Amino acid sequence: MxxxxxxxxxxxxxxxxxxxxxxxxxxxxxxxxxIVVNYSPGGAHDIVARALQAPLAEALKTTVxxxxxxxxxxxxxxTSVRKSDPDGYTLxxxxxxxxxxxxYGKVYDYKPWVELTPIASVVAFPSWVIEVQAESPFKTWxxxxxxxxxxxxxxxxxxxxxxxxxxxxxxxxxxxxxxxxRYVPFKGNKPAQTALLGGHVDFSIxxxxxxxxxxxxxxxxxxxxxxxxxxxxIPDVPTFTELGLSAPNNGFLGIxxxxxxxxxxxxxxxxxxxxALKDPDYVDLVKNRYFMAPExxxxxxxxKAALAVDAMMEKIKASSK
Amino acid sequence: xxxxNHISLAFSIAFDPMNLLFCFVGVFxxxxxxxxxxxxxxxxxxxxxxxxxxxxxVQAIIMLAGIYYGAYYGGSTTSILMNVPGEAAAxxxxxxxxxxxxxxxxxxxxxxxxxxxxxxxxxxxxxxIFLAPLLAEVALKFGPPExxxxxxxxxxxxxxxxxxxxVKALLTASVGILLGCIGMxxxxxxxxxxxxxxxxxxxxxxxxxxxxxxxxxxxxLNLEKSxxxxxxxxxxxxxxxxxKQDWKDSAGPIVRGSFLGFLLGLIPGGGGxxxxxxxxxxxxxxxxxxxxxxxxxxxxxxxxxxxNNAGAQSAFIPLLTMGIxxxxxxxxxxxxxxxxxxxxxxxxILEDPELFWGVIxxxxxxxxxxxxxxxxxxxMWIKLLKVPYPLLFPLIFLFCLIGAYFVGNNVLxxxxxxxxxxxxxxxxxxxxxxxxxxxxxxxxxMLEIAFRQSMIISRGSPLIFxxxxxxxxxxxxxxxxxxxxxxxxxxxxxxxxxxxQRSED
Numbered sequence: 001m002x003x004x005x006x007x008x009x010x011x012x013x014x015x016x017x018x019x020x021x022x023x024x025x026x027x028x029x030x031x032x033x034x035i036v037v038n039y040s041p042g043g044a045h046d047i048v049a050r051a052l053q054a055p056l057a058e059a060l061k062t063t064v065x066x067x068x069x070x071x072x073x074x075x076x077x078x079t080s081v082r083k084s085d086p087d088g089y090t091l092x093x094x095x096x097x098x099x100x101x102x103x104y105g106k107v108y109d110y111k112p113w114v115e116l117t118p119i120a121s122v123v124a125f126p127s128w129v130i131e132v133q134a135e136s137p138f139k140t141w142x143x144x145x146x147x148x149x150x151x152x153x154x155x156x157x158x159x160x161x162x163x164x165x166x167x168x169x170x171x172x173x174x175x176x177x178x179x180x181x182r183y184v185p186f187k188g189n190k191p192a193q194t195a196l197l198g199g200h201v202d203f204s205i206x207x208x209x210x211x212x213x214x215x216x217x218x219x220x221x222x223x224x225x226x227x228x229x230x231x232x233x234i235p236d237v238p239t240f241t242e243l244g245l246s247a248p249n250n251g252f253l254g255i256x257x258x259x260x261x262x263x264x265x266x267x268x269x270x271x272x273x274x275x276a277l278k279d280p281d282y283v284d285l286v287k288n289r290y291f292m293a294p295e296x297x298x299x300x301x302x303x304k305a306a307l308a309v310d311a312m313m314e315k316i317k318a319s320s321k
Numbered sequence: 322x323x324x325x326n327h328i329s330l331a332f333s334i335a336f337d338p339m340n341l342l343f344c345f346v347g348v349f350x351x352x353x354x355x356x357x358x359x360x361x362x363x364x365x366x367x368x369x370x371x372x373x374x375x376x377x378x379v380q381a382i383i384m385l386a387g388i389y390y391g392a393y394y395g396g397s398t399t400s401i402l403m404n405v406p407g408e409a410a411a412x413x414x415x416x417x418x419x420x421x422x423x424x425x426x427x428x429x430x431x432x433x434x435x436x437x438x439x440x441x442x443x444x445x446x447x448x449x450i451f452l453a454p455l456l457a458e459v460a461l462k463f464g465p466p467e468x469x470x471x472x473x474x475x476x477x478x479x480x481x482x483x484x485x486x487x488v489k490a491l492l493t494a495s496v497g498i499l500l501g502c503i504g505m506x507x508x509x510x511x512x513x514x515x516x517x518x519x520x521x522x523x524x525x526x527x528x529x530x531x532x533x534x535x536x537x538x539x540x541x542l543n544l545e546k547s548x549x550x551x552x553x554x555x556x557x558x559x560x561x562x563x564x565k566q567d568w569k570d571s572a573g574p575i576v577r578g579s580f581l582g583f584l585l586g587l588i589p590g591g592g593g594x595x596x597x598x599x600x601x602x603x604x605x606x607x608x609x610x611x612x613x614x615x616x617x618x619x620x621x622x623x624x625x626x627x628x629n630n631a632g633a634q635s636a637f638i639p640l641l642t643m644g645i646x647x648x649x650x651x652x653x654x655x656x657x658x659x660x661x662x663x664x665x666x667x668x669x670i671l672e673d674p675e676l677f678w679g680v681i682x683x684x685x686x687x688x689x690x691x692x693x694x695x696x697x698x699x700x701m702w703i704k705l706l707k708v709p710y711p712l713l714f715p716l717i718f719l720f721c722l723i724g725a726y727f728v729g730n731n732v733l734x735x736x737x738x739x740x741x742x743x744x745x746x747x748x749x750x751x752x753x754x755x756x757x758x759x760x761x762x763x764x765x766x767m768l769e770i771a772f773r774q775s776m777i778i779s780r781g782s783p784l785i786f787x788x789x790x791x792x793x794x795x796x797x798x799x800x801x802x803x804x805x806x807x808x809x810x811x812x813x814x815x816x817x818x819x820x821x822q823r824s825e826d
Contacts, residue, residue, distance in 0.1 A: 040659070040660045040662070068730065070729055071519075071522065071523045071526070071729055071731065072519040072521075072522035072523050073523055076519045076520060076522075076731070105509075105511065106512075107505075107522065156778055160507075162509055182778075183777075184774045184778060185507045185508050185774070186507075187770060188664060189664075191644075191664065191666055194667055194668050195464060195465070197668065198462060198463065199464075213672070217671070
């Protein structure tokens with residue numbers, strides 16, 4: 001019995017010392033890196049994070065874990081990352097436009113894109129698509145704008161919850177076009193699109209993936225897309241910039257680490273992501289299944305882009321008062 | 322032609338080896354928990370949800386659905402052999418089933434219950450394959466005002482059809498509505514009633530709630546009582562195949578039960594439980610010698626068992642085509658589908674036909690598996706009744722703790738579960754039903770959203786609900802039900818004294 005206790009004691013000792021090297025070690029990374037996903041498994045964030053797992057593990061020579069911490073409109077996961085040690089082993093992946101809109105919707109009492117350390121952006125996608133039913137009389141965005149100006153406040157637009165990234169897009173788009181319409185929020189993209197297909201609203205704002213699927217099925221027509229240049233999956237759809245509107249273009253998923261992360265570790269991580277994004281499997285999955293672009297931005301570019309989204313939102317808030 | 326396409330798609334997916342495996346796992350677990358009193362299908366599905374995270378959505382749903390209808394098969398076994406219903410829908414089966422067992426006819430009772438269930442499920446599934454696509458098309462015509470009408474009607478039905486007193490059902494439903502208000506308001510994007518707790522900023526998660534109300538509460542309840550194994554009639558299970566006379570007696574109840582169950586499954590608050598009661602009442606009504614019911618009449622087993630299975634299947638139609646849960650298990654399924662990234666609604670059948678038809682196809686195969694599991698292998702399940710409860714309940718408790726944590730990797734979910742376990746225990750002690758609470762909890766936010774969307778569309782005029790024919794019909798029906806609580810009695814469907822067990826001694 002004594003022997004057994006001694007064995008346990010030794011075991012505990014070994015285990016507790018095993019943690020020490022991590023704290024002192026200069027070579028990062030020496031243990032698994034965790035990417036927190038603020039949504040349940042299955043969504044775009046989750047899929048992108050999981051697609052990054054293998055290439056990132058190879059680039060950084062360590063294991064990469066993906067952990068889903070859904071709920072609280074991204075706040076639970078984000079805040080848990082913010083509070084964790086700034087050692088580079090805990091990261092979060094998030095569409096920055098959603099954060100911005102949640103912040104202005106008073107979900108957050110801090111700006112996550114400012115309070116966290118930017119690492120890299122791993123994927124870019126057209127922020128939103130404005131679509132109508134295939135049988136709709138609106139053939140172009142101009143048709144819709146003309147009608148909306150003729151009957152201000154009459155047209156209805158369906159979209160997901162008033163606090164998400166797309167509701168933000170709706171505000172930007174209608175503001176830029178100078179039209180007044182009514183926003184009918186639904187619980188998610190799909191129900192919002194279903195309402196459009198049932199003819200219960202006049203137009204709808206949705207994500208690229210949804211829009212491409214429905215357009216290919218011949219059920220909807222996209223009028224405008226918010227993207228950097230024509231979008232390869234639906235090249236006939238004009239961009240907002242072409243339509244003469246100063247709307248932000250691509251949305252992006254950023255990787256962030258807790259505040260106070262040392263510059264060296266941040267640089268290692270950024271480099272790792274840059275390398276991982278070139279993995280052919282990752283590129284294929286992101287492009288062909290999710291109609292996104294595996295575009296890389298380094299930490300500085302990501303920060304700049306995030307602040308631009310923030311500034312745009314600030315402008316909308318100020319003018320709607 | 323389209324019908325044949327749907328069938329071939331359904332079976333091509335259901336026969337995929339992996340899908341077959343998960344279907345089998347599902348129905349096996351389903352029978353298991355059906356046989357064991359204590360853990361019903363709603364709690365079990367919540368419990369096993371995290372296990373399915375690594376599966377494809379189709380596989381996960383096939384497995385979870387298998388647990389659901391498998392429980393109905395298992396539930397009849399304990400009703401017949403022990404006079405203890407394995408789950409709520411099997412309560413009526415006790416009346417005649419146990420009496421048959423006492424007379425040494427446990428075999429035919431079990432046999433007709435399983436075969437009736439299979440026939441009921443078959444008829445129900447054929448109707449589903451015809452009706453589901455039509456309903457999905459109709460569902461597309463349902464805008465926010467129509468949903469308001471439908472959900473309002475559904476909530477009234479849920480309280481109306483609850484087992485106990487309607488006042489108590491209204492009370493628990495009100496609590497459910499209040500709980501449903503917690504979380505993010507999607508119209509303004511602000512949090513409501515969250516007390517600053519981030520975990521519930523998106524609303525209370527239904528999974529720990531259901532685990533608490535339907536799982537943990539049973540564990541608590543069983544701490545204070547011991548189940549007597551004295552009444553188990555295990556020795557005399559032979560001649561499982563019903564006789565010719567049995568079949569002749571049962572043919573009518575089985576056919577009537579199938580259609581009745583199918584229809585009642587479509588109604589919110591309906592499903593297996595209501596179907597079995599209504600079928601029993603109906604059989605008694607049409608029988609030449611109603612006095613024989615309650616004394617071990619095979620018709621009293623065949624009808625309800627058929628109806629509850631038919632109803633269990635058809636409850637999937639409103640869920641998959643409109644996103645409306647008709648019973649607690651369907652409410653859990655909404656959570657399960659969401660976790661797997663599947664959005665239910667009229668577009669599901671077009672956007673994800675593999676999932677839609679695959680699940681339906683698997684149900685048919687699952688029912689065939691259940692027939693085999695429940696007839697030749699009945700002896701195995703009987704042995705299961707001898708499981709030591711002092712061991713079983715702590716295990717259930719432990720699994721619930723682990724399950725609650727893994728749904729969201731959040732400790733607060735465990736506390737939520739235990740809190741609702743205590744609430745569920747008190748509910749049972751004071752004869753309140755938890756089902757209206759869960760259904761109201763799920764339906765209330767839908768109702769609120771649809772109502773506010775309607776108000777945005779109509780610019781604040783409530784007349785929109787009466788000017789649209791579909792929503793007007795629902796609203797009028799709902800008010801009709803509320804003011805005439807004797808509705809079912811008027812139809813003469815249920816009379817007091819219908820559900821009496823008579824021993825001939």
